[in-house]
Amino acid sequence: MITTLSSRAFNHDTGSAKKAALQGPVFITDRGRPAHVLLSIEDYQRLAGASTGGASIVDLLAMQDDAAAAGIDFDPPRLNLRARPVELG
Numbered sequence: 001m002i003t004t005l006s007s008r009a010f011n012h013d014t015g016s017a018k019k020a021a022l023q024g025p026v027f028i029t030d031r032g033r034p035a036h037v038l039l040s041i042e043d044y045q046r047l048a049g050a051s052t053g054g055a056s057i058v059d060l061l062a063m064q065d066d067a068a069a070a071g072i073d074f075d076p077p078r079l080n081l082r083a084r085p086v087e088l089g
Contacts, residue, residue, distance in 0.1 A: 004029060010038075 003020040004027045020026050026038040
């Protein structure tokens with residue numbers, strides 16, 4: 001269940017927002033547009049663990065086995081550098 005609250009309503013009654021977060025995410029709007037999401041710690045941990053498979057960033061960076069790293073999508077954008085001549089001396 002998703003709940004949406006204005007920033008004003010959230011500031012006025014944070015207790016209700018915390019209770020609602022136990023049932024699902026709470027979107028907090030600012031001037032009618034979603035600005036923040038309140039989650040229970042269990043939901044947050046589930047989402048954070050799912051994105052890395054439970055590994056920390058240190059574990060992911062230390063991976064040396066290509067088979068283990070193969071499950072990680074990494075497609076960085078190409079860097080477009082324009083080389084300029086350099087005068088030495």
